[in-house]
Amino acid sequence: MATSERRPLSVLTAPILAGSLLLTAFLLGLVVSLAPLNGLITAFKSLFTPAVGVDGLVLHYSWWPRLTMALLAGGALGLAGVLMQQTLRNPLASPTTLGVASGANLALMTATLVAPGLLVAGREWVALGGSASTMALVFSIGWRRGLSPGVVVLGGLVVNLYAGALGMVLLLFHQEELKGLLVWGAGSLAQNDWSSVAYLAPRLAIAGLASACLIRPLALLELDDASAKNLGISLKWLRLGGLGLAVFLTGCVVSVVGIIGFIGLAAPNIVRLVGARRLKARLIGSVLLGALLLATTDLLLQGFAGRLPTLLPTGATTAALGAPLLLWLIPRLRMTARRPPSASSNESFRHPLPGRLMIVLMVLIAVAALAGLTIGQGPNGWDLALDPPVLEWRWPRLLAAAGSGILLAIAGTLIQRVTANPMASPELLGISGGAAIALIITLFLIQGPSNLLLVGSATLGALITLGVLLALNHSSGFQPERLLLCGVAITALFDAVRSITLAGGDPRGQQVVAWLSGSTYYVDPISALVVLIAALLLALATQPLGRWLDILPLGAAAARALGIRVESARLALLSLVALLTAGATLIVGPLSFVGLLAPHMARMLGFSRARSHMAGAALLGALLMVVADWLGRQLLFPQEIPAGLVASLIGGSYFMWGLRKL
């Protein structure tokens, strides 16, 4: 904070410059989107009455409500973002990170399939119910720890992934029924009349007033926990209030216009970056910036809308445009202002005999593998198969599942230790996301691509992503938080690309879903062997790195004092992570959360030193994937649920249960 006082000029000019740029863009957008509609004067005439003629009708029932909606939704998301980042003291927290959006999405999907009557009664309420219950789940996970920021963010992430995985399962099996929801999920601001605005406006007004009342107490959260407690504040209730308000805001917006990425994350960060320090200034700034950002994007998009056979959903597009902006911003973010999470969240217990625990895990893997090979359903129901032709179909998948589990688990352990951040996972670094973007592009550009081509493009995508990560973080010495932010940006880009392609309703979308949900389905015997051998070799190769991994979590200063060249150690470990992740992503897709879960489960079981932590995580990863692959093949026979999805469902359940006890 001291630096900002030394440069008063930049504090003043930056916001003015940024603000005027955005305003110019906004006005340009107004002109572009009004040009085919007889200009500004007709527009104002038709604000209150639907003037006769086609243009008047479109302006009154579509253009004006849409502009109003964009401003309202953008402002609300900006506000929600500040509230979340303030209560959780984490610049990564945002409405979409905490599962609110995917909860709403899941609720709508389930209602569409099971009880369509509910949608007639009011889809807003279904969506709001979904987001409220995912948030309640997150709160219940963090409650015993006094809703401490770290646990809440972690819980939010897992619940988010869990709801997302369930949603993917539903999508995989019911694409035709759910195709409309894909448009909604990508965040389209299209309006038919004023009813949605009338629904949203009063709710946002109430939430805005409530947050105005909360400004003073919330500002105290910038102190650390102990000082805030000394001032006589109930941290738990304050956080609950702040987060609850943010959830309500997001839920309302999401239920009306769908998932709009990035605004809630970017607006508060940009406002802070251009110099707003006090909470009040940040709140007002974020609301204005969020509203303008969303409205400008939407106006400019409408200018292009007519020329494309498909819709460019605004929500996904803001995310896609925002990702590069975020990447540009990251080196400029002042990360030092962030306070470390309270120390108690990092303690873990150590198992007295990690060796014995490992043997137990190995036995479990052997049992699971044997069961997975021999027990299964055939055309005559359940069967115990021992004949080679049947096993021929099963063993490659089993090996690939185990191998990718090991790869992801080790990658996850490495990255969690290097960044000293429990939220870190290969998925979050965006390497899987980069591979997946390349896959989607290949699927849509080339008719009938071969598997080799798909694998090649995925590898290329992973490598490019890694290059971007390395280039952006080289100067900062691979600082953990920055690295994670880069990952968030790339993951956001991936989500956006996926949403846009799926929303278009192209039947090839089904193939994208199948690839992305992480299946061992496409594995043939040779690639299965390659994966398993590579996994075992890499697992052995990481064993000598134990010393680095024990010391790095203690922080850069401590590590340097102990004689480690921190930057080169981080670079080496991260390259290894990228390699491991790319390999696993090709087999099981970007959505298996084994890389997040296995290291955590290993830690909860008591593997605490680096070497045993890695070995334990690798065993758990393999076990998780083998069981997941078998369950996935049997649960809905003859339809198969991809192993990656099953793994995140099993792992997620265990994880939420474990976090509650933490």
Add this chain to the structure above:
Amino acid sequence: MIYRYYHAFITLPLTLALVIALASPAFAGPRIASLDWTLAETLIALDAPPIALAQTDDYASWVGQSTPMSVTDIGLRTQPNLELLANLAPDRILISPMFANLAPRLSTIAPVETLSIYTPDKPVWPELEALTRKLGELSDHEKAAERLVASSRAEIDCLASRQPAAPRPLMIVQFMDARHVRVFGANSLFDAVINQLGLTNIWKEPTNAWGFSLAGLERLISLEQARLVIIEPYPAGVAEALKTSGLWQSIPSVTRDDVITLPPTWSFGGLPSAMRFAKTLTAALSDAQSQTLGACANGKPPE
């Protein structure tokens, strides 16, 4: 939803028993498995149903007809159950280019044939006919294929002759949600049928590889002449939402009250789907003109 899967557990053994019963020498045609609904639909119309098909339940609801009892469900179209498929031992597996990446694995079970349709910049109707003939060849039902092509030809000409003198141009839409529709244009099944019937499709905007544009409702309002044809089903809650939507109520076709609603038809289908659409559309058009629909279907050419 859960019920459906239990249901599958019960019917599967029954189906299998039937498969075995039917696999007697009397049914000597090649055993064909199909991942693609369009191919399966055509095969069923040729009276040479596949022994295995992906996602049979969804086929029933989206193609609008249920599969014969002898067809085994082999799971997802994108990831058919290989173990089960190998066990059924088909003579040939049919796929569309969309699933081309599965071909290497599938070809270890049986020879794989990739049949394409809706190729961009190729007229759809001749493609449909060629596909039907090709399927007839593959299933040893050449004569049935010729009959289907000829009877479709005859019936569509007959239907075309019964269209009103100066019809409005049509706009074919399917609702995605209350604010977005798919509008079918060039390179779509519906567009091909409309042209065969001598009617006009008003939608000349660019379409994707599957012949539709995804558009907001506001883009429908400017085409004043168009008569709307809505392909069911409506997603849940949409019909109710449209009643109060100012924009929808102002769409010219809605104000004129001449919107046509047609039962679900597989929008990427083959000749059978095309004929179903042609018949329901003509019936709806002539119904509105208070004419009686002549019995084109009975005017089948002799076999």
